[in-house]
Amino acid sequence: MAARPDCPAIQYLFVEERGKSHAVNAAMSVARGDVFALTDDDVLPNADWLTHIAAAMREPTIDFMAGRILPTWEVPPPDWLSPALHGVLAIPDNGDQRIDIVLGSGTAVIPIGANMAVRRDAVKRAGGLRADLGKLDGSLRTGEDHEFFLRLLHAGCRGVYEPHAVVRHRVPASRLTRHYFRAWLYQNGRDVARLEAEYPPASPRLFRVPRHLWREAAGDLWAGVKVKSDGSRRFAARARLGWMAGYVREAWWGVARNTSADSGSGQGRNGSATMPWLAFGKNRGR
Numbered sequence: 001m002a003a004r005p006d007c008p009a010i011q012y013l014f015v016e017e018r019g020k021s022h023a024v025n026a027a028m029s030v031a032r033g034d035v036f037a038l039t040d041d042d043v044l045p046n047a048d049w050l051t052h053i054a055a056a057m058r059e060p061t062i063d064f065m066a067g068r069i070l071p072t073w074e075v076p077p078p079d080w081l082s083p084a085l086h087g088v089l090a091i092p093d094n095g096d097q098r099i100d101i102v103l104g105s106g107t108a109v110i111p112i113g114a115n116m117a118v119r120r121d122a123v124k125r126a127g128g129l130r131a132d133l134g135k136l137d138g139s140l141r142t143g144e145d146h147e148f149f150l151r152l153l154h155a156g157c158r159g160v161y162e163p164h165a166v167v168r169h170r171v172p173a174s175r176l177t178r179h180y181f182r183a184w185l186y187q188n189g190r191d192v193a194r195l196e197a198e199y200p201p202a203s204p205r206l207f208r209v210p211r212h213l214w215r216e217a218a219g220d221l222w223a224g225v226k227v228k229s230d231g232s233r234r235f236a237a238r239a240r241l242g243w244m245a246g247y248v249r250e251a252w253w254g255v256a257r258n259t260s261a262d263s264g265s266g267q268g269r270n271g272s273a274t275m276p277w278l279a280f281g282k283n284r285g286r
Contacts, residue, residue: 020113021129021144028123037117044072045115045167052165053117063122063157064149066101067115067165068093075173081181082232085239088184090114091169094161101159111159112145115167118152126155133191143191150199178235182242189246194255208251217244 002010015026028036035057039045049067056065071077071091086092094109101107111118126148133144152159174180196210203210223237 017131019131021131021133024113025128025131028120028128031120034120035117036120036123038113038115039167040114040169042170042172043069043114043167044170046165049165049167052162056160056162056165057117057119059160061158062119062160064101064111064118064152064159065116065165066094066109066111066159066161067117067167068096068161068163069112069115070166070168072168072170074171075176077171078176080178080231080235081176082236084233084236085181088181088188089169089171089175091171094163096163098163099161101153101161103153103156107161109161110146111149114169115165116145117165122152122155122157126151126157143188143195147195147198150195154199181235181239185239185243186246189243189248190250190254192243193247193250197251197255209248213244213247217241220244 001007002012011030013023013027013030015023024038035053037050037053053065053067056062069091070093071086071089083093090112092110092112099107099109101109101111129144129148133147149159201210203212205211206214217240220237220240224234224241226234
């Protein structure tokens with residue numbers, strides 16, 4: 001590909017350490033541009049993807065960008081799957097309107113590696129991806145993109161959701177199973193609890209868990225047992241209860257408990273940022 005005369009400059013970089021975080025950090029260390037555009041190996045960007053990234057990043061006050069992610073289904077999605085759970089598949093569609101992303105704005109948009117861009121200067125200020133987070137082969141570990149996003153915000157960076165920078169994320173049939181969703185959400189609940197120990201939400205806690213999560217879990221419990229609930233809503237509610245189980249497990253007995261105890265004041269090392277639900281974004285089916 002690099003030898004083709006109509007192709008931009010391509011450099012293949014081998015990284016021995018396992019995990020996406022190591023690869024992304026290594027790539028950013030050798031890239032020479034002012035803006036880094038990130039995507040994944042199972043993603044097909046639109047032909048004008050880079051054009052819209054460049055247009056968004058021309059604004060001098062924008063430090064990072066999140067683009068729109070649409071699915072390419074290998075097989076038709078099952079009837080039990082609703083948009084409330086699309087975040088599990090890394091296809092959270094945040095709509096067709098531009099949205100500013102700043103600390104305290106309360107937006108549910110979270111940049112993820114399938115479609116985002118960041119300035120070199122912002123990476124210098126905030127640092128790269130954490131290698132102790134993120135997916136490895138054979139695991140469902142998550143959180144590297146989200147922790148990076150929180151660090152950017154706390155470094156004073158400003159972002160934007162640019163809906164015209166579109167990519168299409170391939171969704172394999174192997175992930176369209178109830179077992180995959182339950183396992184992913186349980187692990188994601190644990191990962192979110194770890195991150196919230198470092199970036200505590202502003203809401204008060206009850207038994208080491210934000211109170212609003214208890215309220216939402218009660219609603220999910222009711223929706224999960226209602227006989228008249230439709231199948232997709234009932235499964236989403238039950239799956240979110242699995243997420244809650246992972247969160248509680250980590251908050252009570254995991255690393256999150258020790259991290260939170262070390263923070264002293266309960267505000268952590270980065271103040272009182274609100275941590276959106278990593279799995280569901282704005283489409284929780286309510």
